[in-house]
Amino acid sequence: MAGAATAVAGFTIVPRHVLGGVGFKAPSEKLNIACVGIGGQGKENLRKSEGENIVALCDVDWEFAAPVFAAYPNAKKYKDYRKMLEEQKDIDGVIIATPDHTHAVIAMAAMKAGKHVYVQKPLTWSIDEARKLTETARQTKVATQMGNQGHSGEEIRVLCEMIWSGAIGKVREVHAWTDRPYWAQGILRPTETPPVPATLDWENWIGPAPSRAYNPAYHPFVWRGWLDFGTGSLGDMGCHIMDHAFWALKLGHPTSVQADNALRCVKMWEKVENKETYPDASIVRYEFPARGDMPPVRLTWYDGGLKPPRPAELEKERTLSGSGAIFIGDKGTIVEGRIVPETKMQEYKKPAPSIPRVKEGADGHEQNWFDACRGGPAACSNFEYAGPLTEVVLLGTVANRIPGKVLEWDGPNMKITNVPEANDLISRKYRAGWSL
Amino acid sequence: MNNGKDSKKSKNEISRRQLLGSAVAAGAFTIVPSYVLGANGQKPPSEKLNIATIGAGGMGRGNTRRCADAGENIVALCDVDEKKGALVYAEYPKAKTYKDFRKMLEMEKNNIDAVIVATPDHTHAVAAMMAIKMGKHVYCQKPMTRTVYEARMLTEAAREHKVVTQMGNQGHSGEGIRLVCEWIWADAIGPVREVHAWTNRPVWAQGIDRPKDTPPVPEGMDWDLWIGPSPMRPYNPAYHPFAWRAWVDFGSGALGDMACHILDPAFWALKLKYPVSVEASTSTRMAGTGWDKVGVRETYPQASIVRYKFPAREGMPEVKVNWYDGGIMPARPEELEPGRRMAFGDPDGGVLFVGDKGKLMCGCYGSNPRLIPEKKMEEYKRPAKTLPRVDEGTDGHEKNWIEACKGGPAADSNFEYSGPFTETVVMGNLAMLNPYELLEWDGEKMKVTNNDKANEFVKSPYREGWVL
Numbered sequence: 002m003a004g005a006a007t008a009v010a011g012f013t014i015v016p017r018h019v020l021g022g023v024g025f026k027a028p029s030e031k032l033n034i035a036c037v038g039i040g041g042q043g044k045e046n047l048r049k050s051e052g053e054n055i056v057a058l059c060d061v062d063w064e065f066a067a068p069v070f071a072a073y074p075n076a077k078k079y080k081d082y083r084k085m086l087e088e089q090k091d092i093d094g095v096i097i098a099t100p101d102h103t104h105a106v107i108a109m110a111a112m113k114a115g116k117h118v119y120v121q122k123p124l125t126w127s128i129d130e131a132r133k134l135t136e137t138a139r140q141t142k143v144a145t146q147m148g149n150q151g152h153s154g155e156e157i158r159v160l161c162e163m164i165w166s167g168a169i170g171k172v173r174e175v176h177a178w179t180d181r182p183y184w185a186q187g188i189l190r191p192t193e194t195p196p197v198p199a200t201l202d203w204e205n206w207i208g209p210a211p212s213r214a215y216n217p218a219y220h221p222f223v224w225r226g227w228l229d230f231g232t233g234s235l236g237d238m239g240c241h242i243m244d245h246a247f248w249a250l251k252l253g254h255p256t257s258v259q260a261d262n263a264l265r266c267v268k269m270w271e272k273v274e275n276k277e278t279y280p281d282a283s284i285v286r287y288e289f290p291a292r293g294d295m296p297p298v299r300l301t302w303y304d305g306g307l308k309p310p311r312p313a314e315l316e317k318e319r320t321l322s323g324s325g326a327i328f329i330g331d332k333g334t335i336v337e338g339r340i341v342p343e344t345k346m347q348e349y350k351k352p353a354p355s356i357p358r359v360k361e362g363a364d365g366h367e368q369n370w371f372d373a374c375r376g377g378p379a380a381c382s383n384f385e386y387a388g389p390l391t392e393v394v395l396l397g398t399v400a401n402r403i404p405g406k407v408l409e410w411d412g413p414n415m416k417i418t419n420v421p422e423a424n425d426l427i428s429r430k431y432r433a434g435w436s437l
Numbered sequence: 438m439n440n441g442k443d444s445k446k447s448k449n450e451i452s453r454r455q456l457l458g459s460a461v462a463a464g465a466f467t468i469v470p471s472y473v474l475g476a477n478g479q480k481p482p483s484e485k486l487n488i489a490t491i492g493a494g495g496m497g498r499g500n501t502r503r504c505a506d507a508g509e510n511i512v513a514l515c516d517v518d519e520k521k522g523a524l525v526y527a528e529y530p531k532a533k534t535y536k537d538f539r540k541m542l543e544m545e546k547n548n549i550d551a552v553i554v555a556t557p558d559h560t561h562a563v564a565a566m567m568a569i570k571m572g573k574h575v576y577c578q579k580p581m582t583r584t585v586y587e588a589r590m591l592t593e594a595a596r597e598h599k600v601v602t603q604m605g606n607q608g609h610s611g612e613g614i615r616l617v618c619e620w621i622w623a624d625a626i627g628p629v630r631e632v633h634a635w636t637n638r639p640v641w642a643q644g645i646d647r648p649k650d651t652p653p654v655p656e657g658m659d660w661d662l663w664i665g666p667s668p669m670r671p672y673n674p675a676y677h678p679f680a681w682r683a684w685v686d687f688g689s690g691a692l693g694d695m696a697c698h699i700l701d702p703a704f705w706a707l708k709l710k711y712p713v714s715v716e717a718s719t720s721t722r723m724a725g726t727g728w729d730k731v732g733v734r735e736t737y738p739q740a741s742i743v744r745y746k747f748p749a750r751e752g753m754p755e756v757k758v759n760w761y762d763g764g765i766m767p768a769r770p771e772e773l774e775p776g777r778r779m780a781f782g783d784p785d786g787g788v789l790f791v792g793d794k795g796k797l798m799c800g801c802y803g804s805n806p807r808l809i810p811e812k813k814m815e816e817y818k819r820p821a822k823t824l825p826r827v828d829e830g831t832d833g834h835e836k837n838w839i840e841a842c843k844g845g846p847a848a849d850s851n852f853e854y855s856g857p858f859t860e861t862v863v864m865g866n867l868a869m870l871n872p873y874e875l876l877e878w879d880g881e882k883m884k885v886t887n888n889d890k891a892n893e894f895v896k897s898p899y900r901e902g903w904v905l
């Protein structure tokens with residue numbers, strides 16, 4: 002497995018303690034864990050971290066965070082992660098589960114302070130941030146993990162093993178989709194300016210993004226739809242759903258990407274341009290070059306209710322799930338992890354497992370990182386893997402902001418070569434007082 | 438009636454008959470000049486038609502204008518909205534004006550030869566049917582009807598009453614659609630197994646909830662008549678004018694609006710009739726802070742993909758026809774040169790035909806067809822133009838109908854063609870309202886065979902007082 006995984010995305014396989022990295026604890030010791038952004042997804046990550054010492058909790062919204070603070074009374078409470086990192090030196094690892102736009106600054110500060118990091122997906126808001134976090138992780142040698150917990154699961158491993166053993170021949174076409182958003186997109190910026198709740202530090206919620214007035218249209222949760230803060234349906238779900246293709250097909254950088262947006266009208270003949278939020282629905286088409294003995298492949302992403310064509314082999318009474326992927330090979334088709342038709346799957350003899358399993362699968366994703374923090378092998382979705390995966394996902398997000406145009410991508414140089422203005426979306430200028 | 442024979446002898450007529458010969462194969466055109474069949478009310482070419490327009494204030498205005506310009510008499514005009522109607526009424530001071538088409542047809546039955554129907558989709562069928570049953574010739578805007586059943590009934594009634602019909606898909610009279618047919622029939626791209634068609638519509642709000650406010654009905658507007666056979670609901674400017682297209686009770690969405698133009702070259706060139714299956718996926722829209730979907734089954738979605746499958750036909754293989762709207766487009770073919778736009782920049786939409794030996798792209802109405810890449814177009818030796826042309830092309834679409842009303846051959850988008858075509862277009866809305874399910878279609882029986890719920894929309898019940 003290690004050999005294959007290295008080929009895929011350069012996994013580090015040498016146990017950390019051998020490299021003499023910073024702050025790796027002995028397997029017998031408990032880790033001191035901090036979490037930034039605890040009111041949402043962080044709560045779930047914390048629940049799975051209860052075997053370690055939860056020493057510090059940070060959230061800009063103390064009302065939203067209150068039940069989580071209450072659940073861990075021994076942890077110190079913070080509003081500002083910078084203060085937390087400054088004041089509390091006993092932290093071994095930091096879980097970051099804030100909105101997308103603040104992942105990078107927090108993860109970067111933690112890594113530079115020698116902390117291991119577990120960062121929710123997508124790793125970052127911009128491609129440039131993903132590249133920089135990956136580089137910093139490499140330099141600081143901290144243990145990293147992105148919160149795409151499916152990467153620790155059984156399903157993705159079985160899929161890789163099936164595809165690598167030729168179950169459906171060479172794959173030239175992949176479709177991946179989600180039924181998200183479950184929140185409003187394709188909308189305009191609210192004009193009303195309700196007062197900021199007393200319990201919320203709005204300045205720090207905004208972080209490095211451009212300043213704007215508080216509105217419940219952004220927080221909690223619904224920030225995902227807004228260009229300045231979130232990464233839309235694709236950013237939310239792409240790191241889960243495209244993960245399978247990225248690993249199984251050893252994708253790396255695409256050569257081009259192109260998106261179509263559902264465009265809304267409020268008045269006759271006037272389409273609302275998505276200058277503020279991502280669209281209600283989109284299709285994003287990626288082209289990947291040949292990799293080793295694998296042929297070029299087109300990956301098509303659908304969200305907002307749009308779905309790929311039904312494969313001819315899919316039984317007519319079946320419908321596609323809310324989220325999933327289809328792999329179309331020269332010799333067969335896999336829908337949501339199974340060969341279709343199901344009779345063919347039943348006849349199929351799966352290859353012997355060759356990729357090591359993560360204990361408890363997707364539920365063991367945090368533990369997989371803790372093991373790395375204690376000097377074990379790199380976590381399975383460490384940044385050497387998750388960084389490039391996130392870049393691919395976020396390139397689609399860029400395409401969604403310039404719909405209808407084919408964007409040619411020079412991955413190694415992180416540059417869109419044919420639409421110069423699109424490069425403004427690869428990184429962003431941070432608000433004064435913030436830097437990566 | 439005998440007067441019609443003169444026109445039959447013209448050169449134009451002979452070539453028309455050749456056209457109709459091939460068109461019969463395509464879509465069962467009526468090829469016999471209607472006067473031969475002893476149809477009602479055909480006038481000799483020397484006489485003027487007396488024309489009435491229902492829904493004169495919208496699309497009907499242009500149709501009426503072209504008939505008047507052709508020299509016909511505009512004798513009656515009808516619109517439920519006095520204000521919208523007034524602009525048109527002023528142009529034809531001699532025409533009598535009405536709000537209720539039933540009253541107009543009753544009062545003017547001895548004065549009218551032919552009727553233009555250009556109301557919102559939900560009243561096409563009742564208006565056209567009444568006219569047909571009275572033996573009036575009918576020019577009906579596209580889509581011919583809002584439901585499959587209505588299209589079938591109108592087609593049958595037109596046949597039974599032997600009236601002259603035309604659907605207002607004016608592109609059908611154009612040059613582009615003929616070139617598409619001739620090239621595909623001449624094997625320019627080999628057998629076609631895949632078609633992609635798209636539009637920029639809707640350019641009005643879809644994926645929205647029913648408005649809750651109930652503003653007063655504007656002065657001069659008969660809301661009850663506007664509602665016609667559909668379920669009653671309070672007036673709102675969200676429906677009238679024009680925005681009715683979005684609403685399931687009144688319109689047929691982006692598909693109904695534009696597929697009668699955009700899919701027309703596919704339907705004709707590929708000799709399509711009924712699909713064997715259809716499936717759709719549709720965009721969803723979320724309310725405010727999330728978790729609630731907006732506008733489900735109330736309006737058509739903001740964006741959709743509809744995938745039809747047609748069986749093999751007359752030496753042509755099974756073909757998948759995919760429809761995209763609301764900003765969603767098919768994948769760009771690799772044969773299209775970088776920088777060259779889909780449908781060569783036609784904002785309304787276009788079609789990509791994927792053949793075993795090449796690809797052909799055109800705009801809306803079949804306009805500007807080209808083989809791609811352009812190099813292939815330049816090398817292509819075009820076949821002879823075997824399909825007769827309509828004088829003035831798309832602008833001659835009304836005149837094409839007028840000539841038929843005067844005993845010429847059937848109009849080119851008469852209901853024998855446009856009825857089944859409309860059925861196929863609007864049955865896509867069954868999938869739109871029941872997304873993600875594979876709906877198997879028995880076209881002859883007008884029935885989804887594997888999903889009862891989807892059959893709800895094949896035929897909509899009419900409000901009390903309305904019948905077809």
